Amino acid sequence: MDYYSGQISRLIEELSTLPGIGGKTAQRLAFHILNMPVEQVEKLSLTMTEARKNICYCQECYTLTDKEHCPICSNEARDHQTIMVVESTRDLAAYEKTGKFEGVYHVLHGAISPMLGIGPNDIKLKELIQRLEGEVQEVIIATNSSLEGETTAMYISKLIKPTGIRVTRIASGVPVGGDLECIDEVTLLRALEGRVEL
Amino acid sequence: MDYYSGQISRLIEELSTLPGIGGKTAQRLAFHILNMPVEQVEKLSLTMTEARKNICYCQECYTLTDKEHCPICSNEARDHQTIMVVESTRDLAAYEKTGKFEGVYHVLHGAISPMLGIGPNDIKLKELIQRLEGEVQEVIIATNSSLEGETTAMYISKLIKPTGIRVTRIASGVPVGGDLECIDEVTLLRALEGRVEL
Numbered sequence: 001m002d003y004y005s006g007q008i009s010r011l012i013e014e015l016s017t018l019p020g021i022g023g024k025t026a027q028r029l030a031f032h033i034l035n036m037p038v039e040q041v042e043k044l045s046l047t048m049t050e051a052r053k054n055i056c057y058c059q060e061c062y063t064l065t066d067k068e069h070c071p072i073c074s075n076e077a078r079d080h081q082t083i084m085v086v087e088s089t090r091d092l093a094a095y096e097k098t099g100k101f102e103g104v105y106h107v108l109h110g111a112i113s114p115m116l117g118i119g120p121n122d123i124k125l126k127e128l129i130q131r132l133e134g135e136v137q138e139v140i141i142a143t144n145s146s147l148e149g150e151t152t153a154m155y156i157s158k159l160i161k162p163t164g165i166r167v168t169r170i171a172s173g174v175p176v177g178g179d180l181e182c183i184d185e186v187t188l189l190r191a192l193e194g195r196v197e198l
Numbered sequence: 199m200d201y202y203s204g205q206i207s208r209l210i211e212e213l214s215t216l217p218g219i220g221g222k223t224a225q226r227l228a229f230h231i232l233n234m235p236v237e238q239v240e241k242l243s244l245t246m247t248e249a250r251k252n253i254c255y256c257q258e259c260y261t262l263t264d265k266e267h268c269p270i271c272s273n274e275a276r277d278h279q280t281i282m283v284v285e286s287t288r289d290l291a292a293y294e295k296t297g298k299f300e301g302v303y304h305v306l307h308g309a310i311s312p313m314l315g316i317g318p319n320d321i322k323l324k325e326l327i328q329r330l331e332g333e334v335q336e337v338i339i340a341t342n343s344s345l346e347g348e349t350t351a352m353y354i355s356k357l358i359k360p361t362g363i364r365v366t367r368i369a370s371g372v373p374v375g376g377d378l379e380c381i382d383e384v385t386l387l388r389a390l391e392g393r394v395e396l
Contacts, residue, residue, distance in 0.1 A: 008262065011245050019226060033216075047205075047209050050205060054205055065203040
């Protein structure tokens, strides 16, 4: 890319290493950044480096946070006896957006995947088991509805069941607003199996 | 977004101010950045701030560059008597990618648009006229084929014609590989008007 001067090409190159940012988008972003006020560019880069440097795992639920304990775990008003197990901090955020879940979370940072060589020891599973030594009443498994997510859910349920703690899995079925004819057979069968009394 | 800790939300917020980056993409980018090695994040932010600080207009063609003269203008091998007028540095790069244009450029940084209140004095037009005092033989107008681009092209040609310098406009027509039935009437008419002898 020698039709741009050195620093512009370097910027485009670095931006295009980000996920979902191709060559064209990287160019557009680069020229946007070059047209932004200097202070704003400095603020953006400072936010990036500061966030990256200060980020750590919450010592309780292992979500990404910038303190020793995340805002959810340090909130006394929440029900610390109900733990929802999710694969990532973004999944946690998705449930938090509903605003209806009162319990706490446990972030696994991945799912068991023999295909990718990710075993039970590669995700935060030991840490979940350690947390169960406290006064936990229910573990809600909210891993994704993918092959890996289901495998992980089965594995966790088998591990926890013997301790007598209640283990549940979020329901699988037709999404709200979903059009039946556009939904795959497996989901339709799951919805049928999981039918509830009206 | 209080379901993320302060620094993560700030990062997501800042990223989503970039063009074409919505809330979901900003989240994905933020978590990618948080998972990158610290040095890489530092490198990215340094590239951003350095590029922004050192960027300036080339003193000859007004493209964005990090030196007083851009690599194209300082290249003695190029034909400095042929100037291609483009709207932006990205348009310049688009023509440079073809690798066939031997002349130099002039970047207007915009186009005349009465709708947006952009007049001839708001783009680098005076600077173009000043350059014509040298030994220029041809001005090729390669502004976009939009209303604003066409208006700008007409304006420039009327301005330069009296000086006796040759003024040309890049051809308008059916794109290579284009399917006739998918092309609008105006383009089809242009292609007909601009037909060439075989």
